[in-house]
Amino acid sequence: MSEDFSSRGQSSCVCKMLLLAVFSLILVEASDSKHVVEVLPGQIVGRVGLTVTLPCWISPQTDAGTLEIRWYRPERFNTPVLFYQEGKIQEVQEEEYRNRSSLSRRSALSNGLKDGDVSLRLDNLTLQDGGVFYCYVSGDWYDSQAVTLNISALGRTPVLSPQPLNDTHVNVSCRSSGWFPEPSVMWMSDRRRLLSAGRVSHSRGADGTFSVHSWTLVSLSEASQVFCLLTLNSVEEREGAVDVQAFRPSPSVHDETIELLRNNAGMNGSQLLYSMCLIVCVYKSQVIEKCCEFMFMFLTVVITLDRESARPDLRITQDLKRVRDPKDYQRRGDGFPYELCVCGAETFTSGRHYWEVELVYNNLDPKSFWLIGVAVKGNYQSADKTGLTASAGFWFLCSDGPKGFYTNTEPTIILSLSPRPQCVGVLLDYDSGQLSFYDVTESKHLLTISTRFSGPVVPLFNPGVGDECSLTIVGPPEPKESPEESTQTLLQNSQNLV
Numbered sequence: 017m018s019e020d021f022s023s024r025g026q027s028s029c030v031c032k033m034l035l036l037a038v039f040s041l042i043l044v045e046a047s048d049s050k051h052v053v054e055v056l057p058g059q060i061v062g063r064v065g066l067t068v069t070l071p072c073w074i075s076p077q078t079d080a081g082t083l084e085i086r087w088y089r090p091e092r093f094n095t096p097v098l099f100y101q102e103g104k105i106q107e108v109q110e111e112e113y114r115n116r117s118s119l120s121r122r123s124a125l126s127n128g129l130k131d132g133d134v135s136l137r138l139d140n141l142t143l144q145d146g147g148v149f150y151c152y153v154s155g156d157w158y159d160s161q162a163v164t165l166n167i168s169a170l171g172r173t174p175v176l177s178p179q180p181l182n183d184t185h186v187n188v189s190c191r192s193s194g195w196f197p198e199p200s201v202m203w204m205s206d207r208r209r210l211l212s213a214g215r216v217s218h219s220r221g222a223d224g225t226f227s228v229h230s231w232t233l234v235s236l237s238e239a240s241q242v243f244c245l246l247t248l249n250s251v252e253e254r255e256g257a258v259d260v261q262a263f264r265p266s267p268s269v270h271d272e273t274i275e276l277l278r279n280n281a282g283m284n285g286s287q288l289l290y291s292m293c294l295i296v297c298v299y300k301s302q303v304i305e306k307c308c309e310f311m312f313m314f315l316t317v318v319i320t321l322d323r324e325s326a327r328p329d330l331r332i333t334q335d336l337k338r339v340r341d342p343k344d345y346q347r348r349g350d351g352f353p354y355e356l357c358v359c360g361a362e363t364f365t366s367g368r369h370y371w372e373v374e375l376v377y378n379n380l381d382p383k384s385f386w387l388i389g390v391a392v393k394g395n396y397q398s399a400d401k402t403g404l405t406a407s408a409g410f411w412f413l414c415s416d417g418p419k420g421f422y423t424n425t426e427p428t429i430i431l432s433l434s435p436r437p438q439c440v441g442v443l444l445d446y447d448s449g450q451l452s453f454y455d456v457t458e459s460k461h462l463l464t465i466s467t468r469f470s471g472p473v474v475p476l477f478n479p480g481v482g483d484e485c486s487l488t489i490v491g492p493p494e495p496k497e498s499p500e501e502s503t504q505t506l507l508q509n510s511q512n513l514v
């Protein structure tokens with residue numbers, strides 16, 4: 017029994033000694049640790065693609081130049097975002113932060129490391145950067161604090177597409193991509209009246225961002241313009257607008273005519289017919305053959321190809337009207353050959369202009385590969401579809417063989433067109449920011465892209481690769497003097513091509 021007691025006494029003695037040792041260590045640490053790491057309360061907000069600084073500093077102020085500074089994500093202590101030691105940044109960082117992270121100053125007044133400012137700067141933020149970062153500093157003491165980075169992504173300007181529903185209503189849909197988190201959607205009329213959204217749907221892309229689609233029914237008597245407002249975290253917004261009167265459905269040309277006569281008594285015959293056809297062919301997104309022929313004749317412009325804007329091996333006829341793919345052209349991958357684009361030589365900065373592009377020749381099948389649209393002047397070659405966006409100044413409809421027909425708008429509008437168009441009409445309405453495409457043979461409006469043009473705009477063409485037929489700009493109707501001659505030139509050229 018006594019032996020038991022004594023051994024117990026011994027062990028408790030050891031315990032006490034250990035406790036004492038630990039206690040004194042803590043005391044030593046505490047007395048030495050006059051310094052702590054400090055960060056701002058709350059979250060730091062960052063935006064995809066931009067730069068952010070995560071403030072972190074030592075208090076009281078001390079030179080951090082000789083200390084070790086480690087910024088890391090949870091459970092990634094050994095592969096830090098940034099590691100500073102022995103006076104320089106060490107190359108042990110995580111791959112995804114290479115060249116994107118640096119030490120920065122938390123304010124203009126800070127002298128950086130000298131003042132104990134160990135703030136982290138991150139460039140080209142991605143969605144994956146959202147979350148916790150630790151700021152860890154050590155010397156003969158150490159401390160760390162967590163900083164939370166809240167990332168958002170402001171999506172693209174919404175694309176609005178109106179579809180006539182009946183005589184009195186238009187169904188307008190609004191699409192946009194590249195958001196995080198999901199934006200809220202609000203519809204408004206030009207009279208600043210709220211319109212109710214039909215249905216809002218979000219979908220998540222491979223990159224983690226959200227696309228949004230919403231639609232609303234608009235009464236034509238209550239609005240002439242409709243706005244779709246997408247708002248991120250109740251602060252930042254993107255807005256798209258469309259003129260719905262321009263998309264009135266057209267049951268009664270008769271009524272419109274009477275209206276026109278009433279309002280424009282001073283017009284002569286041609287002017288009246290022109291105005292009437294404008295309503296039918298452009299505003300009502302509907303084509304009545306004879307009328308549109310007449311109106312488009314008014315608006316048709318001469319377009320020639322600008323050889324300078326194309327690759328030298330692209331085959332272009334002497335009259336600059338016809339183009340096809342280079343001989344022995346080796347396609348890279350199976351993507352559309354965007355590098356084969358050629359611009360028109362004519363430049364537009366206002367008004368309405370119409371041109372037609374023929375996609376058949378003799379008995380050959382209509383072309384499967386083509387791209388037709390407009391571009392901001394000077395925006396020439398780009399082999400890569402990602403560079404051919406509306407925000408970069410390109411708007412087009414592309415026929416990509418079995419992959420179908422699509423626009424380059426954000427998001428893409430996909431069309432299924434059957435039969436394949438043999439002749440595509442393009443109407444550029446610069447002032448109201450509309451680019452419309454027509455199937456001339458079928459007398460059908462295909463689609464209208466609503467956007468905003470600024471600066472000079474030129475026609476854009478691409479003959480694709482692999483078709484037997486070339487792409488030909490037609491019209492305007494030749495002046496009566498020498499029709500034979502010009503037809504012949506065309507035939508000669510086309511013989512070289514087809």
Ligand SMILES: *[C@@H]1O[C@H](CO)[C@@H](O)[C@H](O)[C@H]1NC(C)=O
Pocket residue numbers: 111114115
């Ligand atoms: C970082 O930049 C260097 C040279 O500036 C470059 O060689 C390297 O590929 C870049 N690394 C990353 C991941 O971008």
Ligand SMILES: *[C@@H]1O[C@H](CO)[C@@H](O)[C@H](O)[C@H]1NC(C)=O
Pocket residue numbers: 114115116139140
């Ligand atoms: C950051 O973005 C810019 C512009 O988009 C780009 O030029 C640069 O290469 C990017 N840097 C890194 C490290 O990705």
Ligand SMILES: *[C@@H]1O[C@H](CO)[C@@H](O)[C@H](O)[C@H]1NC(C)=O
Pocket residue numbers: 166167249
């Ligand atoms: C990010 O900030 C927004 C706006 O302040 C907030 O609604 C959201 O909940 C935050 N996200 C996280 C993950 O905390």
Ligand SMILES: *[C@@H]1O[C@H](CO)[C@@H](O)[C@H](O)[C@H]1NC(C)=O
Pocket residue numbers: 181182183184185233
């Ligand atoms: C058109 O459609 C709207 C919405 O469905 C409806 O309220 C309206 O009565 C319709 N108008 C006509 C003339 O059919």
Ligand SMILES: *[C@@H]1O[C@H](CO)[C@@H](O)[C@H](O)[C@H]1NC(C)=O
Pocket residue numbers: 181187188189214231233
């Ligand atoms: C309006 O158009 C959208 C497609 O953009 C469609 O999903 C919706 O059903 C349409 N609404 C009506 C009432 O037709």
Ligand SMILES: *[C@@H]1O[C@H](CO)[C@@H](O)[C@H](O)[C@H]1NC(C)=O
Pocket residue numbers: 284285286287
């Ligand atoms: C109608 O008026 C326009 C513009 O004033 C003029 O150019 C055109 O020649 C006139 N047409 C006729 C048939 O008088």
